[in-house]
Amino acid sequence: MAGPALRRNGASTPETAVEPERRHGALNESQRLDNQLCFAVYAAAHAFGRAYRNLLGRHDLTYPQYLVLMVLWEEDGLTVKEIGERLFLDSGTLTPLLKRLEASGRVRRARDRPDERQVSIFLTEAGEALRDILACIPDEAGGMTGFAIKDRKDLLEHLVSLRDGLRSHDPA
Structure with missing residues (x-):
């Protein structure tokens, strides 16, 4: 049997069997992966990379x-x-x-x-x-997003602002 053995009397369970939230305390909503702006941008960049690789x-x-x-x-x-x-x-x-x-x-x-x-x-x-x-590549790739042209332009504006804001805090 893999992992730590369970006690037969049920007095305790191994650390690995405890839900992560209970093991380390409740996660703050801002600490959840799905709530991370950086992860959403990172995952979207990878998705764009795959789309462009195909195109x-x-x-x-x-x-x-x-x-x-x-x-x-x-x-x-x-x-x-x-x-x-x-x-x-x-x-x-x-x-x-x-x-x-x-x-x-x-x-x-x-x-x-x-x-x-x-x-x-x-x-x-x-x-x-x-x-x-x-x-045709920009329109094809843009069309893959499912966003209307205006929404893509708005998103582009927000991402450029995001990039510029982050760069303004870059010590390099």
Whole structure:
């Protein structure tokens, strides 16, 4: 038999058999997992990741690669540092991702002549062509949420405020 043995006379039960709320006292409602804003955002981010994996997989793209392409579609020729600032990614995360995009023929990297440490990223024809091919992705992903467009815009506004509020308290 697994676990601690029960006393036959019923005088006590093992610690593991006691309900968690009784074992450690009643949980405060704010301590319940389902009441955690951070967990809801975390779980939603994972759900979005799975949705985008399905939408982008047929184009052999990951979600972070798609984000880089979106940044470059807005402004081509940004430096690695500028892309990282837009996506909140450090160069250690971004550089391998950019190398894979380059190997797939979607971007090209070019060192700045005056400052060899600076690397600018440019779309190739294939990377530019993906703009039209993937134009439907935002609406498809948004539609998966079950939210009306206005509700998605409101949620986006709230999430940006949430992000900015949290970043304002970040000591880094």
